Structure formats: C-alpha cells, structure tokens
Amino acid sequence: MNQKLFYKAKVRDYVRIPPSKFGEDLDLAMVEEIKKKYEGHISKDLGTVIDVSEISDIKEGVIIPGDGASFYEAEFTLLTFIPEPREVIMGTIKDMADFGAFITMGPSEGMIHISQTMNDFVSFSKEKSLLGKDTKKTLNIGDKCRARIVSVSYKDLTNPKIGLTMRQEGLGKDEWIENDLKQEKKQEAK
Numbered sequence: 001m002n003q004k005l006f007y008k009a010k011v012r013d014y015v016r017i018p019p020s021k022f023g024e025d026l027d028l029a030m031v032e033e034i035k036k037k038y039e040g041h042i043s044k045d046l047g048t049v050i051d052v053s054e055i056s057d058i059k060e061g062v063i064i065p066g067d068g069a070s071f072y073e074a075e076f077t078l079l080t081f082i083p084e085p086r087e088v089i090m091g092t093i094k095d096m097a098d099f100g101a102f103i104t105m106g107p108s109e110g111m112i113h114i115s116q117t118m119n120d121f122v123s124f125s126k127e128k129s130l131l132g133k134d135t136k137k138t139l140n141i142g143d144k145c146r147a148r149i150v151s152v153s154y155k156d157l158t159n160p161k162i163g164l165t166m167r168q169e170g171l172g173k174d175e176w177i178e179n180d181l182k183q184e185k186k187q188e189a190k
Contacts, residue, residue, distance in 0.1 A: 005089065005106060007082055008053055009046055011038075012075045017061070019068045026072075030055055034076055044154040047082030048107050081106045083152050083162050088171070093143045098124040101139060103147060103164060110162035112147060118176075119167050137176055144174045 015037070021029040034052045041049040054077045061070040083089070083105070091105035100113040114122050117139055120132035130139040139145075148171055151163035166172040169180075 005081055005083060005087055006050075007047070007080050009078045009080050010056075010075060011078055012073065013037075014071050015074050016067075017070045017072065019070075022070070026058065027055060030058065030072065030074060030076075034074075038078060042154070042157050042160060044157075046078065047080045048160075049078050049080050050107055051079045053077040053079050081108060083108060083110070083149050083160075085149050085152060087149045088146060089149060089164070090144070090146055093139060093141050093145060096124070096128040096130065096139075096141060101130065103145060105147075105162075108160065108162060110147070110149070110164045112164045112166055116150075116163075116165040116167055118172060137173070139173060146171050146174070146177065 057075040091103040147164040
C-alpha cells in the first residue's frame with residue numbers, strides 16, 4: 001500500500017498577466033493566473049490539478065501588440081492527484097445505485113460495482129444501501145471505506161472513470177475491517 005496519489009509536477013508555460021494586474025506583485029498575480037488556467041484541469045499526464053505549489057523561475061515579460069497583456073515564460077510546480085491501479089485509497093460513500101456505490105477520494109470520485117463491494121451476494125434496498133445476504137454487512141451513504149483502484153480511464157477528460165474493489169482482505173467499510181481484526185485476534189487466542 002504505497003498511497004502516493006498526490007504528486008508535484010514541474011511545468012514550463014507562458015502565463016498571461018492582464019494590464020489590470022500590472023501594479024500588483026508579479027508573483028501573486030502569476031499564481032492567480034496559473035490557478036485560473038490550471039486548477040481543476042484534468043489530463044492523463046497530470047491527473048487532476050489541485051493547486052500551484054511554487055513558482056521557481058520567471059523570465060522577462062513580453063507585451064504582445066493588440067492584446068496589451070504581458071506574457072511571461074515561467075516554471076512552476078503544480079500539486080496533482082493521479083489515481084493509479086493497485087493503489088489503496090480511503091474515501092466516503094457519496095451515493096448509491098442499484099449497480100454499485102460512488103466513493104469520494106481526494107478531488108475525484110470512483111465507482112465500486114455491486115459485485116465488488118463485499119464477498120457475499122449483495123442486494124440494493126429502497127433506502128439506498130447495500131446489504132450482504134449471508135454476512136448481513138451493510139454499506140450506506142456516508143460510510144468511510146478503504147478500496148483498491150482496479151481501473152482508470154481518461155476517455156472522457158471531463159469525467160475520468162475510476163473503478164474500485166473492496167473484496168480483498170483489509171478493504172471495505174472501516175467497521176468491517178475492525179471486526180475482521182477482532183475475529184483474527186480471537187482465533188489466535190484459541
């Protein structure tokens with residue numbers, strides 16, 4: 001369990017500073033404009049951009065005729081979230097459907113198919129919860145869970161698809177994991 005889903009990415013780009021910001025501190029104006037351009041940006045290479053970490057280099061600005069703004073070549077570091085297969089994430093169940101559960105993890109959301117929620121026959125109730133037939137385990141909106149990323153698709157960049165499972169040992173609702181550990185300790189004590 002590596003849990004390295006957050007990264008720092010060095011980027012070199014031209015940043016446009018509008019004339020209305022000419023009197024402001026260049027670093028602050030630069031951060032603000034980089035945030036406007038990159039915050040929330042999603043790509044296969046960068047993942048989801050969360051914030052600007054630092055600006056390490058700003059070249060001399062150039063005013064482009066007809067625009068009036070100044071353009072600066074700059075190197076800066078972005079804080080990004082990149083979900084990767086096999087990583088274990090902590091998240092909260094956000095919503096339920098008859099086909100599975102949606103879980104928030106960092107700035108993204110993933111989906112756990114009903115067949116991947118637990119090692120049991122699972123049914124969906126009208127109260128928007130999942131119930132295990134034999135284990136009587138329930139999964140509800142708001143539950144804190146641990147899941148493993150099994151697939152990531154950037155086919156639609158505005159809505160990347162992240163597939164998850166909770167069927168492996170050490171995964172699932174926090175309460176299930178605690179109960180499993182207690183059962184193991186009882187077995188060892190015998």
